[in-house]
Structures are given as C-alpha cells and as structure tokens.
Amino acid sequence: MNNDQRTAHLIYGPTGAGKTTFARKLATEVNGVRFGVDEWMHALFGDDVPERMDMSWVMPRVARCQTQIWSVAQQILGTGTDVVLELGLLRKVDRDSIKAKVEQAGHGVLFHFVDAQLPIRRQRVLRRNSERGETYSFDVTPGMFEAMESYFERPTESELSGSHLVRVPQE
Ligand SMILES: Nc1ncnc2c1ncn2[C@@H]1O[C@H](COP(=O)(O)OP(=O)(O)OP(=O)(O)O)[C@@H](O)[C@H]1O
Ligand SMILES: [Mg+2]
Numbered sequence: 001m002n003n004d005q006r007t008a009h010l011i012y013g014p015t016g017a018g019k020t021t022f023a024r025k026l027a028t029e030v031n032g033v034r035f036g037v038d039e040w041m042h043a044l045f046g047d048d049v050p051e052r053m054d055m056s057w058v059m060p061r062v063a064r065c066q067t068q069i070w071s072v073a074q075q076i077l078g079t080g081t082d083v084v085l086e087l088g089l090l091r092k093v094d095r096d097s098i099k100a101k102v103e104q105a106g107h108g109v110l111f112h113f114v115d116a117q118l119p120i121r122r123q124r125v126l127r128r129n130s131e132r133g134e135t136y137s138f139d140v141t142p143g144m145f146e147a148m149e150s151y152f153e154r155p156t157e158s159e160l161s162g163s164h165l166v167r168v169p170q171e
Helices: 019-029 037-048 055-078 092-104 118-131 142-151 157-161
Strands: 007-012 033-036 083-086 108-115 164-167
Touching: 007 019, 007 092, 019 033, 019 083, 019 108, 033 037, 033 055, 037 055, 055 083, 055 092, 092 108, 118 142
Parallel strands: 007 083, 007 108, 033 083, 108 164
Antiparallel strands: none
C-alpha cells in the first residue's frame, strides 16, 4: 500500500434500502466527498423525462452520469480524499467494473451493501415520495420500484464475503 492510496466507498443495494441515508453519514465519518447518481440524474435529465420512461431511457443516462462522476472522483482521490459513491451498481458486472477502475487508479475499494426487507423498502419509498426529505431526488412510482427490483442483481454469498456488509436497523 502506498501513502497516496485512498478509499472509494461503493454503496449499493435495492431500492429504498437506505443507501443515500447511509452514504451521507459515511461521507461525514470518513471526511469524504459523496456522489449520488440519482441527484445527478435529476439535475441533468429531470426536465427531459419522457412520458413513457423505461430502463432503455434511464440506463444510458445513468451511464453518462457514472462516467462523469468517476472522472471527478478520481481527481478527488488523487488529492488525498476518500469518496463515497452511490452509482446504482445494480449488476455484479457494474460493481466489478468500477472496482477495476478504482484499483487501476491505485486506490482501494470498500463495498457497502445496504439492504432491508421488501415490505419495509416499499413503505419507505412511498413515505419518501410524500415527505420529500433530505434523501429525496424524485418520485419513485410503484412501476419504477418493480422495474428496479427485477433489474437489481443481489450479491451472492461469495460476493458479500468480499464486501463490507452493512445491516440497516429495521424499523
Ligand atoms: N435505517 C433506517 N430506518 C428507518 N428509515 C430509514 C432508514 N434508512 C433510511 N430510512 C428512510 O427511508 C427512506 C429511504 O431511504 P433512502 O432514501 O436513504 O434509501 P435509498 O436506498 O437511497 O433509496 P433509493 O434506492 O430510492 O435511492 C428515506 O425516507 C429515509 O429517511
Ligand atoms: Mg438513494
């Protein structure tokens, strides 16, 4: 390990699990800079959402945000500061890809898998839609929730054994 090596904290998990809540807390704890892809999506493409939004519209735009976030995050790591990245990372291949980029840049990766039971997550998202608290970026409709649910690839035990596993306290 060289002295210039910093850590990229990579947050992932299913919809409504508490990822953004956790990422905000972690960024404060590690004195890191946090990036949330949902906030970037909302800021950059929120006004352009088509009437019939589907994954084929969302995913290329998420990919553009991820690329740009990584470009800036890499510079931040280079200044000696940790980053906390909430990039979606719905598929194992996405997680492997960002891990390779971080390591290629000479830094370390720490995965944080944030999870909660399905009924709790559904309830949290509905409440967040109406309360619009500090982790709200946009309404997550029941249709979007289900689409994300089927797209999300849960980590296997072997993937988790390499991750830092975060157990979000249940209500
Ligand atoms: N541990 C917790 N206990 C109770 N409520 C929580 C907990 N973590 C988050 N919440 C609440 O649940 C809602 C969803 O949390 P959050 O926005 O952090 O989830 P998320 O995983 O980022 O969701 P998304 O996948 O939509 O980005 C928020 O209203 C938040 O305040
Ligand atoms: Mg979030």
